[in-house]
Amino acid sequence: MSARPGAAADTRELSPECTLARQRGYEDVHVACRRLRDIPLPYGGGLLLVRRCGCACHRPPVGEGKR
Helix, strand or coil: CCCCCCCCCCCCCCCHHHHHHCCCCCHHHHHHCCCCCCEECCCCCCCEEECCCCCHHHCCCCCCCCC
16 A cells, blocks of 8 residues: 555655655755766666666756767
8 A cells, every 4th residue: 555645656766865855844855866867887788886866856858868
C-alpha cells in the first residue's frame, strides 16, 4: 500500500536531499542536491556509477538535446 497518492506511478529515484526536502520544514535542503547528472563507470560499457536525481526540477527542459 502506498504512503501517498500517486506513489506507484512515481518510479524515479530521488537523491537523499530531494527525498528529505519533501518533508515539511526541510524544503531548503533541496538546493543541496548534487546529483545533477549521470556519472558513468570508467570503462564500464555504459554502466552508471551514480544515476542523476529523478526530481522534476533537475530534468533538462523539453527539446534540449544531449551535449
